[in-house]
Amino acid sequence: MQCIYVNNKPIYLTTVVEKETDFKNFLLKDVDLNVVLKTLSKKKINAVRLIGHSEDKLLKTFKKKLPNVIAGGGKVYNSNNKILFIYRNDKWDLPKGKAEKKEQIQDTAMREVEEETGVGNLKIIETLPVTYHIYKRNGKHKLKITHWFKMQTTFDGPLEPQINEGITKVDWLDDAQAKDALSNSYANIKLLF
Template identity: 45%
Template sequence: MILTTTLPKSKHALVLPLAATSFQTILQVLKETNAKKIYLIGDDPATLLGTFKSKLPVVQAGGGLVRNQSGKMLFIFRKGKWDLPKGKIDKGETLEKGAKREVKEETGVKKLQLNGLAGVTYHIFKRNDKYQLKETHWFHMTTTYTGKLKPELQEDITKAKWKGPKKTAKALENSYGNIKFLLKDFKIS
């Protein structure tokens, strides 16, 4: 789904008016057409995301782009894909505190230092037969932790690994689009 204020150049692109289209209709059109993408068009760039977020429940999440003292990046392996540690923010918790907690819970890494917001990603998921939008706030983090990594098996995380540049590039070949997008401009070396 692409939120935009301009019509795509292709005459064959699927375009729906964002404000006047329900989320169920968007899903129905995607299923019926087997389309890989759909353009949701609006008039005001400042309100596009808010309009889309009003169409389904939003779950706030936090995660980390974590580096150790050697400059290696922390990855988790969950459900057959390499990912970054992240999770739902608890009620009353700040995004920063929740992101640090999730990294610690999913990997065992402690001594985390926040170094600013890295970006925000969005993805739609289905839980209990209801679609929701996960809005994940990613933070740059560093750590001096040198202990054993402990993947959170209860969350289907089977591996937690530090990866240098070559292994990071390899992991991204088997990762999610949002993770690739998040790391595309991030210096991996």
Template identity: 45%
Template sequence: MYKVFVKEIPIILSTKKNIGEHYTTIPLKQARFKKLVKKINNGELLYVNLYHKNAEKLELFLRKKIKVVEAAGGMVYNSKKEILFIRRNKKWDLPKGKIEKGETHEAAAIREVMEETGVQNLEIRDFMMKTYHVFTRNNKFRLKITYWYEMFSDYDGPLVPQPDEGIKKAKWKNFEKSQKALLDSYENIKLLFPKEYLTTHSNDRITKM
């Protein structure tokens, strides 16, 4: 199953005809993807499931219907089990960026994390998942597919946010501060976190960010 976010609302692509009573299921062959995106942007549509019995057809469909921009990024842990966040567009996010021509996904992820935060000594531990979201560039829809990696760094020096990318802050956050940051983040970022991060403690137990 894929979740393609449009304005924080997911279009579901799945191998199941029925995923909930609120969802309208449309066979993949009948789907007009850009029209669905427009309806979501206009507030006309909330719950849609694009169905095909063959899971391999789902991403191929996306790549055929809308121009793809590929990116890579990381969820970086340090020795204190803190996670590295960035602040951009008034949201907490994880560092990521566009994959350059000829660059591997892993190399792009490390480069982008370093450029956006100033962190050093990065080590990729594992591939996590891909996330999908639709954005607009020059009045045309684009699909960003981001490859996410779990990383580790023992770096304890100063973090340097990248201002020309609109990044205002780069901060290590412990478990409780990560929980609070996710209240002010993106739905596709939340997919990367275990469920316990998405259940917040009461406000009096959360220290200020």
């Protein structure tokens, strides 16, 4: 089952129909995403399930319903095993951003981490799960597909928040601090922990 977030509410892509409780079922093939988004905005609805026939075609079918924005980001560890967080829009987040034309996604992730935080000397250790979320820009909904990478750095210079991107703070957080920060973060970021 694939999950796409709208704010912190999930849209599940599945082949299994379940009796509705605090969620609504829709057929993926014919669904009007405006209806789905309006349904998700209701307080008593905690999720939407889009039902398809073939497990391996669910995500492909969904991706065709919205413009896709490809992004790369990093869960970066320093030599003290602390994790790099950014603070933007009153939420803790991980550095990430949109891929440029013909840019390899690993290069996007490292470039965005450095631009948003000032942290360099990055090395990708492993690939993390891809996350999906829907957001609205200039009155249009888009699907952000973020490719995440676990990174390591020996960088110990000053952290520099990218103010023009709305980032007001950058910090290295230990496990306890990261857990606390995740209580004021996004659902798709929590999936990476």
